[in-house]
Amino acid sequence: MEGACNNGPFLSTQLLQDQQGLDSSGFSDNDLQVPMTQSPEALSHALLSAAKAAGADTADAMVATGQSLSIEVRNGKLEHAERSEGLDLGLRVLIGQRQAVVSTSDARPETLTTMAERAVAMAKEAPEDPYAGLASSDQLAKTWDIDALELCDPSEEPSPDTLKTDALEAEAAALAVTDVAQVQGAGAGYGHHRIHLANSNGFSGGYTRTTRSLSATAIAGSGTEMERDYDGDSRTFQSDLRDATEIGRTAGERAVARFGARKPETGSFPILFDERIAASLIGHLLSASNGAAIARGASWLKDSLGDQVLPAQMSVIEDPTRPRVAGSRPFDGEGLATQRRAIIEDGVLTGWTLDLASARKLGLQSTGNAARGIGSIPSPANWNISLTPGEHSRRDLLRDMGTGLLVTSMIGSTINPNTGDYSRGASGFWVIDGEISHPVNECTIAGNLKDMLRTMISANDARSYLSRIVPSLLIEGMTVAGS
Template structure:
């Protein structure tokens, strides 16, 4: 009989202790995924996978090592433990590595309140194919669409269990249902493409295939006849689809791994203003139906909401146990890990304070500038925050969109950009990063 993830983590720990580990933790991921792609109304590709991954981290004094496998046989688990012990004995001492103390561990958490998994049965391949075909057909109803590059639908379910020799043992089930469509407008060298898609924990929350296909088509058509913008200093409005990338740069800069190495443009900014005074950035790992919600982190610590930025002022780094110890601080319960790696810090669900103006209001008020809807490439200096990215979108003249823009570069410094940004009120609340469209004044544009 196949063992459960909980039983496998217990077996991994027992085997590691028997092999000579002073302490250990183990993670088991078991899941299934199904994806369907349609092209020209016919099935293009179908994939289904089922698998299980085992991860074991052992400690021998202040030395540690991590091994992984995808085989649950007893002899494989014994070999994992033996190899991990041998590797750990050759590793250098790490004064900051180690498990949580028993009093730090999560207890009495309510997994059901997070609504991480949909109890609805797994969709059939036929139903996924139908969704993808409907999205494609909807996009092709737009006469300016020359073809649909891809229309795909997918589903995944995963069981996660984590246990450690300090007494922690816990797990949860997570599901995801997705649908996307990429449409191409125009012909020859005048082709332009764009996309739309949706990804949800609960299948009933997913937007309709028709809406996704129509939106993908409309976005592709809007990009036809694109030109380069003028070179100069202009306001730039980051569309809600890509605005979370700006907050992502902030999150990377306050990650404990970056701060502990001194490789962050915010390394000395604790207690300083990094956003406008009226804006806050809040993390909530307990938001129901959100993709990054979790009751405990990858070291067994209880997760909880925290203010990362409060009224513009930076209040918290993002830490796991090791980076917290390096910085003489406590963990913020943000450890994440895969089966083949040791824990590292990462944020979960975050939300930026929304503004009162709509995106259309910001377009009207910005006068002349660039509305960015897609970006490519990235040159970000992690030490200085200097920012440069390729961009495409729409030119705004006298508060109105006048045409599509491509092949340009936008540049600035993240410290200045974030401190002066203006938010709209259009953030989608089901996403892990709830960030509205963001207006950044006075960026440098390189075009014609």
């Protein structure tokens, strides 16, 4: 796919005004004249021009194009094949501090005109939002090195036969594991997507992403005693994807290990969150430090800025500049430069995750963390996250915990956003005297996130290529409700 990773040049605000005929508001009178077969960049500027013609004071536009291919196999045969291609256009307009968002998949000029007119009409009827508005020109990202992020694999798109072969290999490897009864399914996929964002303050930028994925789900046992588990991988570059045989074999071994599960005893025990699901704990922490939650006053961390919320040796670092990682990006959904920052440094909460609106509500500056969909307004979100690893292996933590629960999967969630009270359904393995004894399921684990996070101990087993690099985490004294 020649040119698949061509992101095009980035032009600063002034260059855009000089080269594309933008007026002082960032709007162009000529954009609607471009052929609709042109790039997402051209379409985004056509949307801005339509917004101006419809009477918008300011506007931003996002255009996404892409294609995806997925293959699923079962019992050695093709089960499902799907290829999709799409174009999505989103427009946000502001009339004073009233805003509205509309979206479409139709790029005809007359549709863009109608779309903009409807958005302006909606904005005029919307309630005023004193915090709504675009970034000022001095806040916008001016330059970036898109190639350094390696968001797009320049190699050719894999053929359906290639994906089918990978899926069949994963299925065969799972079935080869002793005591695997069947494989629920194995699948492989590929995606190629390009995004472009432009606003009437002069910002214009875009990038291309690729994804390559492979997974398998294996089943051990049958009927009411059936247990299942999975393994999978998703990467930006085909060459980084784990081997299909390894993925299938791991799925099979995990399913077999869960066979014969029973309820654990009830009481207070140490709990080791396996690396596969430990990131969910840090996810609760990130949700509580999200500027939107803080601005609403609906967070158990709202009064904890500057306080110790993790052990002193732990930090949570956000880094959107890591190459070949899904959470990397050069700018956020409002055109601000993304940045590496310490959300928690040496256990101390240093700040909130902010977009422009939440920052204005709190009297602060955006951290460059605005995320948005084609048909939605921006909201704060985190990019790549890493938690400081510990010095010991997961095996060491198992040994040190004595008797307790190793959690490998969870279902459901009851989290009180104001108090941090935590309760989730869990399954995994019962540990006796530091050794795994037997699989367990149908139990609930409970505690309070404030207490849990301040005392947790991290292992050194995190996978460095994930967007959230979080190792296995040991927490003392949680409540286990089982038999």
